[in-house]
Amino acid sequence: xxxxxxxxxxxxxxxxxxxxxxxxxxxxxxxxxxxxxxxxxxxxxxxxxxxxxxxxxxxxxxxxxxxxxxxxxxxxxxxxxxxxxxxxxxxxxxxxxxxxxxxxxxxxxxxxxxxxxxxxxxxxxxxxxxxxxxxxxxxxxxxxxxxxxxxxxxxxxxxxxxxxxxxxxxxxxxxxxxxxxxxxxxxxxxxxxxxxxxxxxxxxxxxxxxxxxxxxxxxxxxxxxxxxxxxxxxxxxxxxxxxxxxxxxxxxxxxxxxxxxxxxxxxxxxxxxxxxxxxxxxxxxxxxxxxxxxxxxxxxxxxxxxxxxxxxxxxxxxxxxxxxxxxxxxxxxxxxxxxxxxxxxxxxxxxxxxxxxxxxxxxxxxxxxxxxxxxxxxxxxxxxxxxxxxxxxxxxxxxxxxxxxxxxxxxxxxxxxxxxxxxxxxxxxxxxxxxxxxxxxxxxxxx
Numbered sequence: 001x002x003x004x005x006x007x008x009x010x011x012x013x014x015x016x017x018x019x020x021x022x023x024x025x026x027x028x029x030x031x032x033x034x035x036x037x038x039x040x041x042x043x044x045x046x047x048x049x050x051x052x053x054x055x056x057x058x059x060x061x062x063x064x065x066x067x068x069x070x071x072x073x074x075x076x077x078x079x080x081x082x083x084x085x086x087x088x089x090x091x092x093x094x095x096x097x098x099x100x101x102x103x104x105x106x107x108x109x110x111x112x113x114x115x116x117x118x119x120x121x122x123x124x125x126x127x128x129x130x131x132x133x134x135x136x137x138x139x140x141x142x143x144x145x146x147x148x149x150x151x152x153x154x155x156x157x158x159x160x161x162x163x164x165x166x167x168x169x170x171x172x173x174x175x176x177x178x179x180x181x182x183x184x185x186x187x188x189x190x191x192x193x194x195x196x197x198x199x200x201x202x203x204x205x206x207x208x209x210x211x212x213x214x215x216x217x218x219x220x221x222x223x224x225x226x227x228x229x230x231x232x233x234x235x236x237x238x239x240x241x242x243x244x245x246x247x248x249x250x251x252x253x254x255x256x257x258x259x260x261x262x263x264x265x266x267x268x269x270x271x272x273x274x275x276x277x278x279x280x281x282x283x284x285x286x287x288x289x290x291x292x293x294x295x296x297x298x299x300x301x302x303x304x305x306x307x308x309x310x311x312x313x314x315x316x317x318x319x320x321x322x323x324x325x326x327x328x329x330x331x332x333x334x335x336x337x338x339x340x341x342x343x344x345x346x347x348x349x350x351x352x353x354x355x356x357x358x359x360x361x362x363x364x365x366x367x368x369x370x371x372x373x374x375x376x377x378x379x380x381x382x383x384x385x386x387x388x389x390x391x392x393x394x395x396x397x398x399x400x401x402x403x404x405x406x407x408x409x410x411x412x413x414x415x416x417x418x419x420x421x422x423x424x425x426x427x428x429x430x431x432x433x434x435x436x437x438x439x440x441x442x443x444x445x446x447x
Contacts, residue, residue, distance in 0.1 A: 047371030053322035055341040060316050061371055069314035072348060074355045074388050086392050089358075097356055098293065100347045105308070106289055107247035107333030109255050112234040114141035116259045118151075125157060131204050132157050135177075136263060140218075141233045149217035150177055151260055155269050156204045164274035164298075164441035165209035165264055169257055169283045170196050173214030196280065199430050206434055207442070209270050211260065215283055218256030219249050223330055230256065244334035251333075253283065254290035261296055274298050274441045278433075280425055281373075282331065285309035292356035299361040299440055301433050303425045306373030308332070310364045312350050312381045314343050318374040321346070350377070351384035354414075358385070359392045361440055363415040365429055368405050369422035376402055382414055389413055408432055 047061030060066070075083040075093070083093045102108035122135040136151040152174035156163060175197075203210045215221065219229035226232060226241040230252050235242070242248070247255070257277055265272030276299045279287035284305025291300040302310055307319040324332070325340035339346050354362055364382050366375025379402045386396030395412030403409055406428070408417040415436055419426045 048318055049372050051319075051323055053320065053340075054326050055322045057316075057320060057322045057341070059318060059320075059323075059372075061318065063317070063376075065316065067316045069312070069344065071312070071314065071351060071384060074352055074385065075391065083391070089388065089391060094356060097348060097352050101289070101292070101353065101356075102251075103245040103333065104335045104338075104347055105332060106251040106254070107242060107335075108245055109251060110234050110242070110246050112236065113255065114146070114230055114233040116140055116262065118263045126154075127201065127204075129157055130201060131155060132269075133176075134267075138213075138259060138263065140230050143233075146233065147217065147229050149213055149256065149260075150174070151211055151213045151263060152177065153209060153211045153264075153267070153270075154200055154204060155209045156207060159207065159269065162269060162271040163207055163209050164276075164437075165211055165270045166198065166203060166276050166278055166437070167211045167213075167257065167260055167264065168198060169215050169253060169277070169279040169287060170212055171215065171280075171283070172196065173217070174212045196425070198278070198425075199427070202430075202434065206438065208434075208437070211264065213256070213260055215253050215256070215286070219252035221249055221282075221331075225330065242334070246333065248330055248332040248334075248336070250282070250286050250289060250331045253286040254293065257287065257290040258294045258296075261294065265296070272296070276301065276437055276441060278303075280304060281306070281423065282309075282328075288353050288357065288362075291360065291362070292353055295360070297360060299363070299437065300357055301363045301365075303365045303429070304367060304370055304373050304375075304423050305364070305378070306370075308350075309373075309378075310350050310354060310366075310381055311374040311377035312384075313346055314349055315374060315377045315380070316343075317377055318372045350381035354382055354385035355388035358388045359394045359413065361413045361415065361436070363417075363433055363436055365417045365419060365425070367419050367421050367423060367426075369420075373423065375418055379416055379418070382416055386414065410436055 050059045052058050077083060077093055078096055083089050117139045119137050120134055121137055124133055126133045132155045134153040136153060138149040138151055140147045150173060198210060200210055219231055231242060231247060261275055264270045264275055275297060277287045277290060277297045278301040280303040284302040285308055287300050288302045288305060288309055291297045307313060308324050313321050321343050322340050325337050364378055366373060366378045383397050383400050389396045397409050397414045397416060398412050403418060405418050405420045409415060417429055417432055419429060
Protein backbone atom coordinates (compact mmCIF):
# COMPACT_ATOMS: atom_id res chain seq x y z
CA UNK A 1 0.00 0.00 0.00
CA UNK A 2 1.23 3.52 -0.81
CA UNK A 3 0.75 6.59 1.36
CA UNK A 4 1.08 10.20 0.30
CA UNK A 5 2.84 12.79 2.45
CA UNK A 6 3.86 16.43 1.98
CA UNK A 7 7.57 16.95 1.33
CA UNK A 8 8.23 20.67 1.60
CA UNK A 9 6.26 21.60 -1.53
CA UNK A 10 6.93 18.28 -3.20
CA UNK A 11 5.14 14.97 -2.82
CA UNK A 12 6.69 11.61 -2.06
CA UNK A 13 4.60 8.46 -2.25
CA UNK A 14 6.14 5.48 -0.53
CA UNK A 15 5.35 2.93 2.13
CA UNK A 16 7.43 4.70 4.77
CA UNK A 17 7.12 7.70 7.11
CA UNK A 18 7.15 11.26 5.80
CA UNK A 19 10.57 12.60 4.94
CA UNK A 20 10.94 16.03 6.51
CA UNK A 21 14.02 17.95 5.45
CA UNK A 22 15.01 21.52 6.38
CA UNK A 23 15.91 23.89 3.57
CA UNK A 24 19.67 24.45 3.38
CA UNK A 25 21.00 27.90 4.13
CA UNK A 26 22.19 29.50 0.92
CA UNK A 27 25.24 30.71 2.82
CA UNK A 28 26.35 27.07 3.09
CA UNK A 29 26.54 26.78 -0.70
CA UNK A 30 29.98 27.72 -1.96
CA UNK A 31 31.42 27.54 -5.44
CA UNK A 32 33.53 24.47 -6.04
CA UNK A 33 35.60 23.19 -8.92
CA UNK A 34 34.19 19.93 -10.20
CA UNK A 35 36.83 17.18 -9.95
CA UNK A 36 35.73 15.69 -13.27
CA UNK A 37 37.25 15.55 -16.74
CA UNK A 38 34.13 17.27 -18.10
CA UNK A 39 33.26 20.21 -15.86
CA UNK A 40 29.75 21.64 -15.66
CA UNK A 41 28.82 24.98 -17.24
CA UNK A 42 30.52 27.97 -15.58
CA UNK A 43 27.40 30.07 -14.91
CA UNK A 44 26.33 29.78 -11.29
CA UNK A 45 23.07 30.22 -9.47
CA UNK A 46 22.22 30.25 -5.79
CA UNK A 47 23.43 26.70 -5.27
CA UNK A 48 25.62 25.61 -8.17
CA UNK A 49 26.06 25.59 -11.96
CA UNK A 50 23.11 26.80 -14.03
CA UNK A 51 22.71 24.74 -17.19
CA UNK A 52 20.08 24.93 -19.92
CA UNK A 53 19.50 21.41 -21.22
CA UNK A 54 18.49 20.73 -24.84
CA UNK A 55 14.99 20.04 -23.53
CA UNK A 56 14.84 23.67 -22.35
CA UNK A 57 15.07 22.76 -18.68
CA UNK A 58 17.15 25.19 -16.59
CA UNK A 59 18.89 24.10 -13.37
CA UNK A 60 16.81 24.70 -10.24
CA UNK A 61 18.10 25.34 -6.70
CA UNK A 62 14.84 26.49 -5.12
CA UNK A 63 13.16 23.84 -2.93
CA UNK A 64 9.78 25.51 -3.50
CA UNK A 65 10.14 24.66 -7.21
CA UNK A 66 11.20 21.03 -6.85
CA UNK A 67 7.69 19.96 -7.86
CA UNK A 68 5.84 16.76 -7.02
CA UNK A 69 6.94 13.22 -7.66
CA UNK A 70 6.00 9.64 -6.89
CA UNK A 71 8.66 7.06 -6.08
CA UNK A 72 8.31 3.40 -7.09
CA UNK A 73 7.65 1.32 -3.98
CA UNK A 74 10.66 -0.94 -3.39
CA UNK A 75 8.44 -3.56 -1.75
CA UNK A 76 5.77 -3.85 -4.44
CA UNK A 77 6.29 -6.20 -7.39
CA UNK A 78 5.64 -5.08 -10.95
CA UNK A 79 2.34 -7.01 -10.93
CA UNK A 80 1.21 -5.19 -7.77
CA UNK A 81 1.82 -7.97 -5.27
CA UNK A 82 3.59 -7.02 -2.03
CA UNK A 83 7.08 -8.20 -1.13
CA UNK A 84 6.39 -9.96 2.17
CA UNK A 85 9.78 -11.35 3.20
CA UNK A 86 13.44 -11.73 2.30
CA UNK A 87 12.69 -14.66 -0.02
CA UNK A 88 10.31 -12.47 -2.07
CA UNK A 89 12.94 -9.75 -2.24
CA UNK A 90 15.81 -11.95 -3.45
CA UNK A 91 13.79 -14.25 -5.73
CA UNK A 92 11.28 -11.78 -7.19
CA UNK A 93 11.72 -8.06 -6.59
CA UNK A 94 15.50 -7.79 -6.73
CA UNK A 95 15.74 -9.53 -10.14
CA UNK A 96 13.00 -7.23 -11.49
CA UNK A 97 14.89 -4.13 -10.44
CA UNK A 98 18.26 -5.37 -11.65
CA UNK A 99 16.75 -6.10 -15.07
CA UNK A 100 15.31 -2.57 -15.29
CA UNK A 101 18.66 -1.01 -14.44
CA UNK A 102 20.50 -3.33 -16.81
CA UNK A 103 18.25 -2.75 -19.81
CA UNK A 104 16.97 0.82 -19.33
CA UNK A 105 19.58 2.77 -17.35
CA UNK A 106 23.20 1.59 -17.18
CA UNK A 107 23.05 -1.23 -19.72
CA UNK A 108 23.67 -4.94 -19.42
CA UNK A 109 27.11 -6.50 -19.80
CA UNK A 110 27.04 -8.55 -23.03
CA UNK A 111 28.03 -12.20 -23.12
CA UNK A 112 30.94 -11.12 -25.34
CA UNK A 113 32.62 -9.23 -22.48
CA UNK A 114 36.36 -9.98 -22.54
CA UNK A 115 38.23 -12.28 -20.22
CA UNK A 116 40.79 -10.81 -17.83
CA UNK A 117 44.24 -12.06 -16.86
CA UNK A 118 46.38 -10.64 -14.05
CA UNK A 119 50.15 -10.37 -13.84
CA UNK A 120 52.12 -9.15 -10.81
CA UNK A 121 54.96 -7.10 -12.28
CA UNK A 122 56.46 -5.72 -9.09
CA UNK A 123 56.41 -6.06 -5.32
CA UNK A 124 58.49 -3.77 -3.10
CA UNK A 125 58.65 -2.40 0.45
CA UNK A 126 57.67 1.28 0.59
CA UNK A 127 56.75 3.99 3.12
CA UNK A 128 59.79 3.30 5.29
CA UNK A 129 58.88 -0.36 5.56
CA UNK A 130 55.27 0.26 6.60
CA UNK A 131 53.85 -1.23 3.40
CA UNK A 132 54.38 -3.75 0.66
CA UNK A 133 53.36 -2.26 -2.70
CA UNK A 134 52.28 -4.66 -5.43
CA UNK A 135 51.81 -3.53 -9.02
CA UNK A 136 49.35 -5.79 -10.83
CA UNK A 137 48.44 -5.44 -14.52
CA UNK A 138 44.97 -6.58 -15.58
CA UNK A 139 44.90 -7.44 -19.29
CA UNK A 140 41.48 -7.40 -20.96
CA UNK A 141 41.01 -9.80 -23.86
CA UNK A 142 43.80 -11.55 -25.71
CA UNK A 143 45.00 -8.89 -28.15
CA UNK A 144 48.63 -7.85 -27.54
CA UNK A 145 47.59 -4.20 -27.89
CA UNK A 146 44.38 -4.60 -25.88
CA UNK A 147 43.43 -2.39 -22.93
CA UNK A 148 45.18 -2.87 -19.62
CA UNK A 149 44.48 -1.55 -16.14
CA UNK A 150 47.08 -0.99 -13.44
CA UNK A 151 45.98 -2.15 -10.01
CA UNK A 152 48.27 -0.92 -7.25
CA UNK A 153 47.86 -2.71 -3.93
CA UNK A 154 49.34 -1.50 -0.64
CA UNK A 155 49.53 -4.11 2.11
CA UNK A 156 50.54 -3.65 5.78
CA UNK A 157 54.02 -5.09 5.96
CA UNK A 158 53.57 -6.49 9.48
CA UNK A 159 50.38 -8.44 8.70
CA UNK A 160 50.49 -12.08 9.77
CA UNK A 161 47.59 -13.26 7.62
CA UNK A 162 45.07 -12.15 4.98
CA UNK A 163 43.79 -8.61 5.60
CA UNK A 164 40.54 -6.83 4.70
CA UNK A 165 40.99 -4.34 1.86
CA UNK A 166 39.60 -1.12 0.41
CA UNK A 167 39.28 -1.05 -3.38
CA UNK A 168 39.25 2.55 -4.62
CA UNK A 169 38.08 3.29 -8.17
CA UNK A 170 39.83 6.59 -8.95
CA UNK A 171 40.19 9.27 -11.62
CA UNK A 172 43.99 9.37 -11.77
CA UNK A 173 45.23 6.08 -10.34
CA UNK A 174 48.38 5.75 -8.27
CA UNK A 175 50.65 8.79 -8.82
CA UNK A 176 53.74 6.59 -8.72
CA UNK A 177 52.74 5.14 -12.11
CA UNK A 178 52.94 8.53 -13.83
CA UNK A 179 56.29 9.96 -14.82
CA UNK A 180 54.87 13.48 -14.45
CA UNK A 181 51.49 13.29 -12.75
CA UNK A 182 49.11 16.04 -13.90
CA UNK A 183 46.09 15.91 -11.68
CA UNK A 184 45.16 19.49 -12.59
CA UNK A 185 41.50 19.66 -13.55
CA UNK A 186 39.42 21.85 -15.80
CA UNK A 187 37.69 24.53 -13.79
CA UNK A 188 40.22 24.55 -10.96
CA UNK A 189 42.58 27.41 -10.10
CA UNK A 190 45.98 27.34 -11.84
CA UNK A 191 48.38 24.69 -10.54
CA UNK A 192 45.82 23.17 -8.16
CA UNK A 193 45.66 19.39 -7.95
CA UNK A 194 42.87 17.09 -6.95
CA UNK A 195 44.21 14.74 -4.29
CA UNK A 196 41.84 11.79 -4.31
CA UNK A 197 43.85 9.05 -2.60
CA UNK A 198 42.87 7.99 0.87
CA UNK A 199 45.10 8.35 3.95
CA UNK A 200 47.21 5.34 3.05
CA UNK A 201 49.34 5.31 6.20
CA UNK A 202 46.27 5.43 8.45
CA UNK A 203 44.56 2.73 6.37
CA UNK A 204 47.57 0.44 6.72
CA UNK A 205 47.95 1.08 10.44
CA UNK A 206 44.35 -0.03 10.92
CA UNK A 207 45.23 -3.34 9.28
CA UNK A 208 43.68 -2.80 5.85
CA UNK A 209 45.06 -3.25 2.38
CA UNK A 210 44.39 -0.40 -0.06
CA UNK A 211 44.00 -0.99 -3.79
CA UNK A 212 43.79 1.73 -6.44
CA UNK A 213 42.77 1.48 -10.10
CA UNK A 214 42.21 4.25 -12.65
CA UNK A 215 38.74 4.08 -14.20
CA UNK A 216 39.62 5.18 -17.75
CA UNK A 217 42.02 2.27 -18.08
CA UNK A 218 38.91 0.07 -18.04
CA UNK A 219 36.80 2.21 -20.35
CA UNK A 220 37.39 5.79 -21.65
CA UNK A 221 35.12 8.53 -20.38
CA UNK A 222 34.35 10.50 -23.54
CA UNK A 223 32.17 10.63 -26.62
CA UNK A 224 33.18 8.59 -29.61
CA UNK A 225 35.01 5.91 -27.64
CA UNK A 226 32.65 2.96 -28.07
CA UNK A 227 35.29 1.07 -30.03
CA UNK A 228 37.88 1.48 -27.30
CA UNK A 229 38.30 -0.07 -23.87
CA UNK A 230 36.43 -3.16 -22.75
CA UNK A 231 33.25 -2.06 -24.54
CA UNK A 232 35.12 -2.04 -27.83
CA UNK A 233 36.39 -5.56 -27.20
CA UNK A 234 32.80 -6.80 -26.78
CA UNK A 235 31.43 -5.43 -30.06
CA UNK A 236 30.36 -7.96 -32.67
CA UNK A 237 31.84 -7.81 -36.18
CA UNK A 238 30.26 -4.85 -37.96
CA UNK A 239 28.90 -3.37 -34.72
CA UNK A 240 30.17 0.17 -34.01
CA UNK A 241 28.43 0.79 -30.69
CA UNK A 242 26.58 -1.22 -28.04
CA UNK A 243 22.96 -2.23 -28.57
CA UNK A 244 20.41 0.11 -26.89
CA UNK A 245 20.15 -2.17 -23.85
CA UNK A 246 23.90 -2.90 -23.58
CA UNK A 247 26.47 -1.33 -21.29
CA UNK A 248 27.51 2.25 -21.14
CA UNK A 249 30.68 3.42 -19.42
CA UNK A 250 29.24 3.28 -15.88
CA UNK A 251 28.39 -0.39 -16.34
CA UNK A 252 31.86 -0.98 -17.77
CA UNK A 253 33.54 0.67 -14.77
CA UNK A 254 31.34 -1.33 -12.38
CA UNK A 255 32.18 -4.53 -14.27
CA UNK A 256 35.85 -3.59 -14.05
CA UNK A 257 35.59 -3.12 -10.29
CA UNK A 258 34.25 -6.66 -10.00
CA UNK A 259 37.16 -7.93 -12.09
CA UNK A 260 39.58 -6.25 -9.68
CA UNK A 261 37.75 -8.06 -6.89
CA UNK A 262 38.37 -11.30 -8.80
CA UNK A 263 42.09 -10.64 -8.35
CA UNK A 264 41.80 -9.64 -4.70
CA UNK A 265 39.90 -12.86 -3.97
CA UNK A 266 42.87 -14.94 -5.17
CA UNK A 267 45.56 -12.67 -3.65
CA UNK A 268 46.92 -14.62 -0.64
CA UNK A 269 47.55 -11.47 1.41
CA UNK A 270 43.91 -10.27 1.12
CA UNK A 271 40.73 -11.66 2.64
CA UNK A 272 38.49 -11.46 -0.44
CA UNK A 273 35.35 -11.78 1.69
CA UNK A 274 36.10 -8.42 3.34
CA UNK A 275 36.62 -5.94 0.50
CA UNK A 276 34.97 -2.51 0.54
CA UNK A 277 34.47 -0.51 -2.68
CA UNK A 278 34.99 3.27 -2.83
CA UNK A 279 34.18 5.83 -5.54
CA UNK A 280 33.59 9.58 -5.84
CA UNK A 281 31.29 11.57 -8.15
CA UNK A 282 30.60 9.58 -11.35
CA UNK A 283 32.63 6.80 -9.77
CA UNK A 284 30.25 7.03 -6.80
CA UNK A 285 27.54 6.05 -9.29
CA UNK A 286 29.69 3.20 -10.59
CA UNK A 287 30.40 1.73 -7.14
CA UNK A 288 26.70 1.79 -6.19
CA UNK A 289 25.92 -0.09 -9.41
CA UNK A 290 28.79 -2.50 -8.82
CA UNK A 291 27.61 -3.19 -5.26
CA UNK A 292 24.04 -3.67 -6.48
CA UNK A 293 25.13 -6.40 -8.89
CA UNK A 294 27.98 -8.04 -7.03
CA UNK A 295 27.14 -9.23 -3.49
CA UNK A 296 30.79 -10.17 -2.93
CA UNK A 297 31.57 -6.56 -2.01
CA UNK A 298 31.34 -6.30 1.76
CA UNK A 299 30.40 -2.61 1.78
CA UNK A 300 30.27 0.49 -0.45
CA UNK A 301 31.33 4.12 0.06
CA UNK A 302 29.70 6.42 -2.52
CA UNK A 303 30.84 10.05 -2.29
CA UNK A 304 28.89 12.92 -3.89
CA UNK A 305 27.46 10.69 -6.63
CA UNK A 306 24.52 12.96 -7.43
CA UNK A 307 22.19 12.53 -10.40
CA UNK A 308 21.71 8.93 -11.58
CA UNK A 309 23.76 7.89 -8.56
CA UNK A 310 22.47 8.35 -5.02
CA UNK A 311 20.29 11.44 -5.68
CA UNK A 312 16.61 11.07 -6.55
CA UNK A 313 16.17 11.66 -10.29
CA UNK A 314 12.54 12.72 -9.91
CA UNK A 315 13.57 15.73 -7.81
CA UNK A 316 13.99 18.84 -9.95
CA UNK A 317 17.09 20.09 -8.19
CA UNK A 318 20.65 20.58 -9.46
CA UNK A 319 21.75 18.22 -12.21
CA UNK A 320 18.92 16.34 -13.90
CA UNK A 321 18.22 13.40 -16.19
CA UNK A 322 18.11 15.90 -19.07
CA UNK A 323 21.64 17.07 -18.29
CA UNK A 324 23.01 13.54 -17.96
CA UNK A 325 21.35 12.33 -21.17
CA UNK A 326 22.63 15.32 -23.15
CA UNK A 327 26.16 15.68 -21.81
CA UNK A 328 27.15 12.14 -20.80
CA UNK A 329 25.23 9.76 -23.11
CA UNK A 330 28.15 7.32 -23.34
CA UNK A 331 27.88 6.59 -19.62
CA UNK A 332 24.46 4.93 -20.00
CA UNK A 333 22.55 2.44 -22.10
CA UNK A 334 21.09 3.92 -25.28
CA UNK A 335 17.62 3.29 -23.84
CA UNK A 336 18.29 5.90 -21.13
CA UNK A 337 17.74 8.67 -23.69
CA UNK A 338 14.02 7.89 -23.65
CA UNK A 339 13.70 9.48 -20.22
CA UNK A 340 15.12 12.88 -21.11
CA UNK A 341 12.23 15.26 -20.42
CA UNK A 342 10.19 12.35 -19.05
CA UNK A 343 11.59 11.78 -15.55
CA UNK A 344 8.30 10.51 -14.12
CA UNK A 345 8.42 7.61 -16.58
CA UNK A 346 11.67 6.27 -15.13
CA UNK A 347 10.95 2.72 -13.95
CA UNK A 348 13.45 3.11 -11.10
CA UNK A 349 14.99 5.80 -8.90
CA UNK A 350 18.02 6.16 -6.66
CA UNK A 351 16.40 4.64 -3.57
CA UNK A 352 16.08 1.38 -5.51
CA UNK A 353 19.74 1.46 -6.57
CA UNK A 354 20.74 1.85 -2.92
CA UNK A 355 18.28 -0.85 -1.86
CA UNK A 356 19.81 -3.27 -4.37
CA UNK A 357 22.99 -3.08 -2.28
CA UNK A 358 21.20 -4.61 0.70
CA UNK A 359 22.11 -6.18 2.99
CA UNK A 360 25.70 -4.91 2.81
CA UNK A 361 26.45 -1.51 4.41
CA UNK A 362 26.40 1.66 2.29
CA UNK A 363 27.93 5.03 3.27
CA UNK A 364 26.76 8.03 1.20
CA UNK A 365 28.03 11.60 1.41
CA UNK A 366 27.26 15.04 0.01
CA UNK A 367 28.52 18.57 0.54
CA UNK A 368 27.01 21.96 1.35
CA UNK A 369 28.95 23.45 -1.55
CA UNK A 370 27.90 20.69 -3.95
CA UNK A 371 24.23 21.46 -4.55
CA UNK A 372 24.64 20.41 -8.22
CA UNK A 373 24.77 16.84 -6.87
CA UNK A 374 21.64 17.42 -4.74
CA UNK A 375 22.83 16.16 -1.34
CA UNK A 376 19.28 16.41 0.03
CA UNK A 377 18.13 14.15 -2.79
CA UNK A 378 20.87 11.71 -1.82
CA UNK A 379 19.66 11.67 1.78
CA UNK A 380 16.01 11.23 0.75
CA UNK A 381 16.92 8.31 -1.49
CA UNK A 382 18.90 6.59 1.26
CA UNK A 383 16.04 7.09 3.71
CA UNK A 384 13.61 5.64 1.16
CA UNK A 385 15.81 2.54 0.78
CA UNK A 386 15.32 1.85 4.49
CA UNK A 387 12.29 -0.46 4.16
CA UNK A 388 14.38 -2.99 2.23
CA UNK A 389 17.17 -2.96 4.83
CA UNK A 390 14.61 -3.39 7.61
CA UNK A 391 12.95 -6.25 5.71
CA UNK A 392 16.32 -8.01 5.62
CA UNK A 393 16.90 -7.51 9.34
CA UNK A 394 19.32 -4.61 8.95
CA UNK A 395 19.21 -1.10 10.42
CA UNK A 396 18.34 1.91 8.28
CA UNK A 397 19.42 5.54 8.78
CA UNK A 398 17.30 5.77 11.92
CA UNK A 399 15.66 9.04 10.86
CA UNK A 400 13.79 10.63 7.98
CA UNK A 401 15.00 14.14 8.82
CA UNK A 402 18.14 15.30 7.07
CA UNK A 403 20.87 16.11 9.59
CA UNK A 404 22.64 19.47 9.79
CA UNK A 405 26.06 19.70 8.15
CA UNK A 406 28.84 17.68 9.80
CA UNK A 407 26.40 15.61 11.87
CA UNK A 408 26.97 12.10 10.51
CA UNK A 409 24.38 9.34 10.75
CA UNK A 410 26.51 6.25 11.37
CA UNK A 411 24.57 3.99 13.75
CA UNK A 412 22.96 1.75 11.14
CA UNK A 413 23.84 -0.35 8.11
CA UNK A 414 22.96 2.70 6.02
CA UNK A 415 25.12 5.74 6.83
CA UNK A 416 25.12 9.35 5.63
CA UNK A 417 27.20 12.49 6.09
CA UNK A 418 26.54 16.04 4.84
CA UNK A 419 29.92 17.73 5.05
CA UNK A 420 30.67 21.43 5.02
CA UNK A 421 32.42 22.07 1.73
CA UNK A 422 32.35 21.06 -1.88
CA UNK A 423 32.59 18.12 -4.23
CA UNK A 424 35.14 15.89 -2.52
CA UNK A 425 35.80 13.27 0.13
CA UNK A 426 36.91 15.21 3.18
CA UNK A 427 39.61 14.09 5.59
CA UNK A 428 36.92 13.78 8.26
CA UNK A 429 34.89 11.49 6.00
CA UNK A 430 37.84 9.17 5.47
CA UNK A 431 38.06 8.79 9.24
CA UNK A 432 34.29 8.28 9.49
CA UNK A 433 34.42 5.62 6.82
CA UNK A 434 37.36 3.81 8.41
CA UNK A 435 35.59 3.78 11.77
CA UNK A 436 32.47 2.51 10.00
CA UNK A 437 34.44 -0.16 8.14
CA UNK A 438 36.01 -1.37 11.40
CA UNK A 439 32.55 -2.50 12.56
CA UNK A 440 32.08 -4.76 9.56
CA UNK A 441 35.46 -5.73 8.17
CA UNK A 442 37.50 -6.38 11.30
CA UNK A 443 37.22 -9.94 12.65
CA UNK A 444 35.58 -10.32 16.04
CA UNK A 445 38.09 -10.71 18.91
CA UNK A 446 38.80 -14.27 19.91
CA UNK A 447 37.23 -15.18 23.26
